[in-house]
Every structure is written in C-alpha cells, then in structure tokens.
Amino acid sequence: MQFSIIKENILPLIQHANNFTSSKGINTILENILIETEEEEIQLKASNTHMGFSAKIKANIEETGITTVSCKKLHDIIKELPNAAVIDFKYDGSKLKLTSGKSKFTLSTIEPEFFPTMTPITPEYRIKMKSESLEKLLQKTTFCISNDPSKTEYTGAHFKVFGNKLEIGAADFQRIATAETEFDEEFSDEFTINIPKKTAIEISKLLDLDDDVEIETDKKQVQFQIDNIVVYSKLIEKFIKNIGSLFKTNYPISAKIPTRQFEEVVRRISTITSEVSRGIVLSFNENALNVFSLETEYGQGNEIIDGVKLEGESIDIIFNSKLLLEIINHIDSEFFTIKMIGRKNPAIIVPENGKYQYLLVAISIDRY
Template sequence: MRFKAVKDEIYPFIQFANSFTSPKNLNTVLQNILIDAEPDGVTLRATDMQVGFSGKIPVSVEETGTATVSGKKLLDIIKEIPDGSVIDFSFDGSKINIDSGKSSFKLSTISHEIFPTMAEITPEYYLKIKSSMLYNLLKKTSFCISTDASKIEYTGSHMAVYGDKLEISAADFQRIATSSVKFDEEYSNEFMINIPRKTVMELLKILDEDEYVEIETDRKQIIFTIGQVKIFSKLIEKYIKSITKLFANDLPLQAKLNRAEFLDVIKRVSAITSEVTHGVVLSFKPGTFTVYSLETEYGTGHESIDDFEYNGEPLDIIFNAKHVAEMISNIDTDYFYLHMVGERNPAVIIPETGEYKYLVVPISINRY
C-alpha cells in the first residue's frame, strides 16, 4: 500500500473516523482505523460495533493495500503536520510509514482480517433529504435526548415519516422537543425508528459534507450516506409511540416573550440558583413579568422583563433554568410563545414561525 494525500484533504476524515473508535475497549482492533487503498482512492473505516464510519477520499494511489492503525496515534501525528503539507503513506507489511517533509513516523498495525464490519442490511425504507434540513431537525431536538440508560427508549432520537412529513422528536423526563418538515413528494411507507444519541451527535458533525443525505433502514440498523461518507448504526429497538401526544392538550394561558431579553434574564438570575434544581420562578401579574430565583443558601435574585404580552390570570410557575435556557437558545425567531395551564402542568414553548416546539415540565415545589 502506498499513497499520497494533502493534510487538509485527509485530516477531517481521520477526525471523523477516530470519533467512531472505542479507545477504552479491551479489543484493541476497535481502537483502530482501517485504511483501505484502492485504485480510485482511499477509504477509512472505524467502528465500536454499535456505530460505524466509512469515508472515501479521492487521492492518488500508487499501490493498493489494507492495514489498520491506532486511531488516536494517527490523529495525533497528522494533527501536528503543517497545513498544506503532502503526506506519504506506505505499508511495509508490519508498519505504516508516514513521511512529510523532514518528519517520519512508523505506526504498528493489526491484521485487517480481524477488523469487524457492520452487518449488511436489506433496506425496508428509503429517504432522501437535504442535509441542511436534517441538520436543523436534529439540532433543534437532540439536546433533549436522555443520557439515563435505565430507560433505553429515551436515549435516542425518534424519526417518524408520515406520508409527506418527517418528524424528529426527543425526550428526557422533564421535557420534549419535536421538529418536522414536509417533502415535495409523499412517501407511501410510514415508519418510526429510534436513533441512538451517539449516532445523532456524530451525524451532526458530518451533515455539511454534501447537499443531500440518503437514509436506508431495516428497523434494526440504519445507514446515512452523505457524499463519500457513510455512517452505519444499530437502532434502539424500543421507542415511544406517543412521544408528542402531550402537545395536543389545551393550554389557555399565553405569554409572548422577547427571546433575547428573556434568555439574558434567565441566565443572569440562574447564576444564584440551586446546583440541584436550578429553579427559577416566572411570575406573571397584571402589567408585570418578573423572573425570580428560588431562595438558597447563597441568597436570591430577580429581574423584571419589559417586552412581553400576557393574557391570563396572575400565575407563578417554576422551571429548571438550564432546561428552559437550552430550549430558548435553539429558537431562531425574535419572539416566542409560552403556553400554560397552571403552575403544576407542563408548558409548551413555540417560536413565532417554524415547525418545531418544546414541552417543559414545571418543578413541583413551593416557592416559599
């Protein structure tokens, strides 16, 4: 195996591939990246057995061949080579030689024959969507994916197709996020799958590699194809069938709030909140709207907000400031609506425009 590549061409692919290795795994080969030099380019592969990466780089190959090397060490070496440098890769049967300018390195290898591959799938469902659309859907919802493995169905991003509509939703135990987009054409097969959090986070790093992303799934695995990059992933076989059901509830109380002002106030007041609850009180009264911190050993804080509209009776409702701030940070309109029922009921946050919305559960403690 021998080929040459400019650092700027190969380094991003090494970064991507290294994210899919399993550095702490006792199976050393899962810490490695497979390098496959073919006549029409070089393919890098990596997997931790749950999610996998494959990316093809159209570089000039002098001699074909295959080898695996430590992903971390390969990344560390290529990172320090000056930008724009030409790097010469060659394999002598036991080590990969990396030469650039006056620098020369030899990396030990493991037989590529024991390198695992993701299982083949026979796609039952196919979807093609603009990368920018999928990126926005995932970005506006992925922060709500739970990291608590005790409820496996909450640890992924729910992707559902209903005719001409794609809906992506995520939930932990205090909030729900959902975002949707409509296609120009209608897909006849309706389906729902649950994509693991790690897959979603890695996908967000790569979605700008091409204009479109193709999605194939058999309900147990999924393949995302983005230009010359493929991401393979096992799916979470449990999912929440009625994940967005709570959005259908009637919410008679409505406040219209300035996004930037509200976010700034929440961040300032939350500086003195409890490290456990991060509790802040949204206090609506005739003509006034004030954000209070719950009293803690550190003290209290409050600040009033001028730019708001509210149509209901006086109401104090307590939220986790971090949860609310994260939701508001993902809104891209100047104003948003907060729909409520009462101090103990879930509230819904909706932007002025856009096919996405959030539900947040209040903290059930008394203010005083």
C-alpha cells in the same frame, strides 16, 4: 500498499473516523482505522460494533493494499504536520510508515481480517433530503436526549416519517423536543426508528449544508450517505410511546415573550439560584413578567420584563433555570410563546417562526 495525499484532504475524514472508534480498551482492533487502497482512491473505515464510518477519497496510489492502524495516533500525527504537507504512506506487510518532509513515523498494525464489519442493510424504507434540513432538526432536538442508560428508549432521537413529513422527537425525564420538516412528495409507508444519541450527534457533525443526505433502514440498522461518506448504526429497539401527545393538550394560558431579553434576564437571576434545584419563578400578570429566584442561603434576585401580554389568568410557574436556558438557547426567533395550564403542569414553548416546540416540566413546590 503505498500512496501519497495532502494533509488537508485526509485529516477531516480521520477526525470523523476517530469518533467512531472505541477507546474502552476492550478490543484493540476497535481503536483502529482500516485503510484500503484501490486503483485511484483510498477507503477509510472505523467501527465500534454499534456504529460504523466509511469514506472514500482520491489519492495518488502507487500500490494497492489494506491494513489497520491506531486511528487516534494516526490523527495526532497528521494533525501536527505543517499545513499543505504531502504525506507518503507505505505499508510493508508489518508496519505502516509515514513520511512528510523530514518527519518519519512507523506505526504498528493489526491484520484487517479481525476488523469488525456492519451487517449489510437491505433497506425497507428510504428517504432523501437536504442536509441543511436534517442538521436543523437535529440541532433543535438532540440536546434533550437522556443520558440515562436504564431507560434505553429515552437515549435516542425518534425519526418518524408520515405522509410528506419527517418529525424528530427527543426526551429526557423533564423535557420533550419535537421538530419537523416537509417533503415535496408523500411517502406511502410510515415508519419510526430510534437512533442512538451518539449516532445522531456524529451525523450532525458530518452534514454539509450543500449536499443531500440519503437515509435507509431495515428497522434494525440505519445508514446515512452524505456525498463520499457512509455512516451505519444499530437502532434502539424500544420507543417512547406517544412522544408528541402532550403537545395536543389544550393550554388556556399563554404569553408572548422577547427571546433574547428573556434569556439575558434568566441568566442573571439564575446566578443566585440553588445548585440543586436551580429554581426560578416566572410570575405572569396582565402586562409584565416578573422573574425571580427561589430564596436560598445566598439570597434572592428578581427582574421585571415589561410589555409581556398575558392571555388567560395570572400564574406563577417554577422551572429549573438550567433546563429552561438550554431550550431558549436553541430558539432563533425574535419572540416565543409559552403555553400553560397550571403552576404544577408542564408548559409548552413554541418559537415564533419554526416548526419545532418544547415541553418543560414545572417544579412542583407549594410554598416559596
């Protein structure tokens, strides 16, 4: 195998591929990237058995062949080469040799027959959408996915296709996020799949806003195709039941709040909160919102936001400031509305201009 390619053409793909390898040392081949040359292009593959990456790219091919090599080491070498460097790759049946200018490297290889392959998908369901739309849905939701492996249904992004809509839902044990987009056509078959958090995050990194993305699934695996890149992933078998049902509850109390001003106030007041609860109180009255911290050994802080119009009765409600700020950071509208039932009930946060919303559990404290 022998070929040459410019650094900038191959480095981004190897960077992405490196995120699909395993670094746990269980199986060395899982740390490798497979490189295969065909007549006019190279195919790159990486897999950790749970998800896989494949990409094709044009190159100057002198001799076809196939091998696997450490993805991280290959990435580190190419990254440090000068910009616009031409890199010559040559595999002699044992070692992979890289030459660029006066730089020369020799890398150990592993035979490709040991490289894992994902089971081919026979798609039962297929959708095609704008990458920009999918990127926005993932950006608004995936930060709410739980990292707790004991509840596997909470460790993924729920993709639900119904009618002419795609809704993505995510939740941990204190927050729920949902976001949806509409298609020009209706889909005859409804389906829901739960995509692992790691896969969802890597997909969001790959999305080119100018391209379409094709999504295919057989309910056991899912495949995303973006231009010359294909990502495969196993699916989570369990689901969170009725993930969006709490959004349909009647919330009799609401207030419209300026987003960036609120964010700044919460950041300031959170500096004096407890490291454990991070509790802050939102005290709503008819014309103002008073934001203050729970009293701690460090002291207390408060700040008033004037002109916040309240609909319904006055209410004090306590939230974890860290979780609240993470939600507010993902709101890009000038205002948002918070909807409440009571001070111990979850609240709904709805941005002004988007088809996404959040539920945040209140901290239940009787005295403060």
